[in-house]
Amino acid sequence: xxxxxxxxxxxxxxxxxxxxxxxxxxxxxxxxxxxxxxxxxxxxxxxxxxxxxxxxxxxxxxxxxxxxx
Numbered sequence: 001x002x003x004x005x006x007x008x009x010x011x012x013x014x015x016x017x018x019x020x021x022x023x024x025x026x027x028x029x030x031x032x033x034x035x036x037x038x039x040x041x042x043x044x045x046x047x048x049x050x051x052x053x054x055x056x057x058x059x060x061x062x063x064x065x066x067x068x069x
Contacts, residue, residue, distance in 0.1 A: 010059050017056050024049040 028045050
């Protein structure tokens with residue numbers, strides 16, 4: 001029963017992270033079309049997006065049980 005709660009929490013966290021990732025995609029796209037984009041801000045957004053991707057992958061790995069072949 002504790003696993004179900006943990007999985008539910010992981011799924012909820014994944015939803016939040018995925019939304020943040022999509023929001024960063026939109027922010028990066030919007031910043032990229034500006035005639036003179038703020039390169040520092042763009043780099044920060046991209047770095048944050050990579051961290052989110054890594055955290056999403058880690059949580060997804062926790063949700064998928066290891067299969068021993």
